[in-house]
Amino acid sequence: MPVPDYQSIMYPLLELFRDGNEHTLQEAYIYLADYFDLTTEDKEEVLPSGKQLVYHNRIGWARTYLKKAGLIKSVKKATFVITDRGQKLLEDPGATELNQNYLMKYEEFKEFKNKKQNKNNTVLEEYDKSDLTPQEMLDYGYKEIQQQISDELLERVKGCTPEFFEKLVVELLVTMGYGGSIEDAGKAIGKSGDEGIDGIIKEDVLGLDMIYVQAKRWENVIGRPEIQKFAGSLEGQRASKGVFITTSEFTQGAKEYVNLIQKKIILINGNDLAAYMFKYNVGVSKIAEYILKKVDIDYFQE
Incomplete structure (x- = not known):
């Protein structure tokens, strides 16, 4: 069969x-x-x-x-x-x-299914596939695959050792263009002793500005008090900007707080972390690549 x-x-x-x-x-x-x-x-x-x-x-x-x-x-x-x-x-x-x-x-x-929604808040399964163009089906399929891989990435990150988590965060930040080299960022970031890491990295290759990074491999939700503590730490770390990464989530109070202060703090939750890993090819490998093409109308202008 x-x-x-x-x-x-x-x-x-x-x-x-x-x-x-x-x-x-x-x-x-x-x-x-x-x-x-x-x-x-x-x-x-x-x-x-x-x-x-x-x-x-x-x-x-x-x-x-x-x-x-x-x-x-x-x-x-x-x-x-x-x-x-x-x-x-x-x-x-x-x-x-x-x-x-x-x-x-x-x-x-x-x-899990509700995560895979398009901008109109409608999941693929609610469509009659016969109403979709081949390109739409390809786009929806790609989004579903991306979500599945991101979920698996986050699960594996939560299960890794503190040492591997430190290596992962360093590699991701450098791949995104921060921290200088792997060696520089690796020296700047270290274990904090509470299932997390912290340190100061360069925002650019020349180190014209510095970013204080803290990452916690936690299951517990990160609340406003933890972010307030982080914001206070920026003063003593010679940094005006900060990135707080967690494998869990932030409370609404924590998200609102970073919009009220002058310091620039970016919050990256578990889903964001997995999405960045997917986007910057950290922890994933390519198995196929599709290039969509269209007819070049200008080419046929006589």
Whole structure:
């Protein structure tokens, strides 16, 4: 049979984890190829980019959606285990197949889907795909992939060691054009002892202005008192500008406070951090590149 769509893969993929043991993506590839009786030709079909197998790609998306719905969880690289919620779903005789509409019953999945909205606040699934142009479908697909990768990036950042977090922040800031060299920024930024790092980096190569950086790998929301403390620290750090990075979020009070003071402070939450990593190619690698072209009307002017 042809390779099934990713929604058809979700339930049998969840069944693989029924035994409660850890299972890898490689195991899933073998199990589902047998489950759907895929031929060698089916398994060798690749995406138009030629960079990935179709059935690997669809299994990957099925896994992502099960994970976002809290039905499975990651235990280590490319290794997953079923959750209590997932076991409960498998015990429900009325739930024999899964799709996005079913997963919307879970708040975590609903929140994940609501992130992928366009400027008109409408998600792609609400459109009839036949109403979309090929370019619109490509744009929406790219946004969905970007969101999925950003979510995975943030999850991995939260699970990394303090030493790796320090290295990541230094590399990102330098890639964005701050801090001078990796060596300079690495010397300027160090561990603060509270699951965070801080230091002063150059705003430009010449060091004409300095930026005080503080980054906290926290789960707790950062409130106004923490930002007030940070603003006060700028005075003693010879810096008029500051960047506060967190893997969590800032309260509304914290966001309002930075707009009330003269000091220039930029707040970067976990989602922003992952988005910058995606944009500046830190922690990600390129698997395909598409260049859209149009007919050059001027060329044909005689």
